Every structure is written in C-alpha cells, then in structure tokens.
Amino acid sequence: MAVAIVTGASRGLGRALALALAERGWDVVVGGRSGGALAELAAGQPRIRVVVGDVTDAWHRTALLTTAWDLGGLDLVVNNAGVLGGEGLATTAELSLDELRRAFEVNVIAPLGLAQEALPMLRAAGGALINISSDAAVEAYPTWGGYGSTKAALDLWSAVLAHEEESVRVWWVDPGEMRTAMYAAADAAAAAEAPLPEQEAVPGLLALLDARPPSGRYLAAALAVRGDDTAAGTVTDTVGADAAERGVAR
Template sequence: MTKTALITGASRGLGLALARSLAADGWRLILTARGADTLGPVADELGALALPGDVADPAHRERLARAVQDRGGLDLLVNNASGLGAVPLPKLADYPLDALEELFRANVLAPLALVQAALPWLRERRGAIVNVSSDAAVEAYEGWGGYGATKAALEQLSNVLAVEEPSVAVWWVDPGEMNTAMLAAAIGAQEAAAAPAPETVVPTLRRLIDRRPASGRITRP
C-alpha cells in the first residue's frame, strides 16, 4: 500500500528536503506552506498535492484534514512549519507579548491541532509524527527565549503524546543549526551560510521513519 505523508513548511529548507526524499521512494505527499508561489513548483516537481496556507488558521487545517480523508488516511505527519517571532530577536524583558502569543499559536497550538485531526488515521495505520524542535528548547541563548519557549512547549506536548498514544510513534527532533531562511533572518545570511544544509538532516529523519525506533527526543548525530 502506498504510504501518505503530510508535511508542513514544505516549500523550502528541511521540509522540502524530506519531501524530495520521500517522493523518491514513492510516498504520496500532501504539502503545505504559506507561499503558494514557491509551494506550487515543488508539488509539480514531486507529483504532490499542494495546499498553500497558514497552519495557524483553523480553516486551513480543516482543508488539510479533508485532503487526508480524501486520500484514505495518513502514515506520517511532519510538523515542520515554524515561526521565528519578533525580529531582531529581543530579550524576554522586551518581548512584545502579542508577538509571543502569535508565535505560540504557530509553533505549539497549530502542530497540536494537526496532531488531533490526524490521530484517527495515524492510529489506524500505526503511523508516526515528527515534530521539528530546536536546541533553543533546552539551552539558554540570549534573544531566543520566545522561540525557545514555544519549542520547549512542543517538546513536552510530544513527550506526553508519546505516552498517551502508544500505537503511534512520536519523535521530537532537534536538527541543529541549518542554513535556512529562518536562521538567516535571526543571525544574518553570511553567518547562516556557514551552517550545514537541511539535506544533511534527512538521513536522520529517514532512519526514524524507515526503522521506527521508540518514541523520544532525537538529535542529529
């Protein structure tokens, strides 16, 4: 049976790199990202379904759930889409609370809502969830308090979900620094260019997906 994956933030970076790897192995893909102009060509390249939109929007999440239902189920949910928050990165003493609230909606509530929507199919197929996290969830980096707090919350949600849903594999993955547009926005393009490419993380993700180890926190070796 052909396996189906839903990947958020799939138009670039790690989401795109993983989508290309899964497509090469015959996976059926549902891809979403906010930028229709960039997502469309990716879907055409991979023979995937493109549903552009913001995962923080409940109406868009409903469209994604309908797409999963139309395809008969789901084997893998990858919560890769993420916001950076206020830029330049502020200290917590100066963090605009409205921006932090918006960031929690994007980085915590939206992934959880997608998990809730997908769980019936994932339980049925003994599927898997990959929640992309960050070392900022566990380390104290100046300026990264807002973003790190959202990833810490996502990690604890994942931790509890793994206990509550034993038939579904749940991995929260810290990929380390990657040369992405988000990192460039945070620290500058020149500095971000020195980080490894997102493609270097894909082998770690594929080992999880293909070998299905126990649920838990994963860091790139």
C-alpha cells in the same frame, strides 16, 4: 502507498523533506502560505499535493487531512512550520508580547491542533508524528527565549502524548543548525556556515522513519550518522527515554 503531511513546506527543511519522501514513493501533502513556492515544489512531482494556507487556521488543517484521506489515509505528520516571533530575536526584557503570542500559535497550538485531528488516522495506520524542535528548547541562549520557550512547550506536549498513545510513535526532533531563511534572520553569519537541510537533517529524519525507534526526542545529526541503528543512544529527552523503556510506542 504511504501518505505524509508536511507543514511549512514552501522552503527550508519542509521543502527538502517533502522532496525526499516523494522520491521514496510517498504521497506527500504539503502545506504553506506561499502558493508560488509550493507550486514550484510540486512541479513535475505527481506524488506531491499542495494545500495553500496558514497552519494556524483550522480550515487549512482540515484541508490537509481531507487531502490525505482522499489519497488513502495517513501514515505520517511532520509539524515543521514555525516562526521566530517577529523579524528576528530579542532579549527577554524586550520581547514583544504580540509577536510571542503569534509564535505560540504557530509553533505550539497549531501543531497540537493538527496532531489532534490526525490521531484517528495515525492510530489506524500505526503511523507516526514528527514535531520539529530545536536545541533552544533545552539550552538557554541569549535572545532566543521567545522562540525557545515555544519549542520547549512543543517538546513537553510531545512527551506527554508519547505516554498517552500506544499505537502512534511520537518523535520530537532537533534538526540542528541549518542554512535556512529563518536561521539567517536570527544569525546570518552562522546560517551561512551551517549545512543545508538535505545534508544532515533530512537524512536523519529518513533514518528515523526507517528504524522506527520508540517515541522520544532525537537529534537529526546523530540519526544521520548512525543510519538505521537508532535503537540506543539517540534518545535525548528523559521523558522520551522513560517512555521508550515503558514501551509507550510499540
């Protein structure tokens, strides 16, 4: 049976995706800092295993992988955990350097650490890595410079990894606007009008897993609309498109 790790699963996209994978018969190892929320998520879900902790801690990442190994291996890692950096957003002139360092630790360095440790198992399984990105990685929005810069860095190392790995698919995905607590902290009015994660983002990610297109940057909304037909027209990153043309992930 397929095994996945989903970080940041105590709420929002991570929670919705973990439930959707479990419903499909996946064994899912979920990580997050809220033990209560994770326990609630796993209640009545025998396929969901909980590992409480902070993804920036090496011991926590090792615990996620050990739990997956005990389940029989690892087919998928979803780096979903993320922070805005501080309580909200700020102009570039007012960005807190301490909060920005924390955001880079959570959004860039911790996902890379988990990916590095997971690669041997993913290679053995011909598995996949999904890094959750943002349109703020490629568009310049006022006050989003700190968060966007972390996602841009995540995108870049994802694209490089896609060139380097032949047996592992590397997908970095823009989930689109979602009604989540993190988005509400940035823009409560926009978040209230956004779809829930399970309405667009999760169907898009499931379509990605079904179709297994080449490594690249994808838009969840486009994947959800196209369904399994993701082989063309949905790679949005030029590096990812070049990787697909060269057969980086086969």
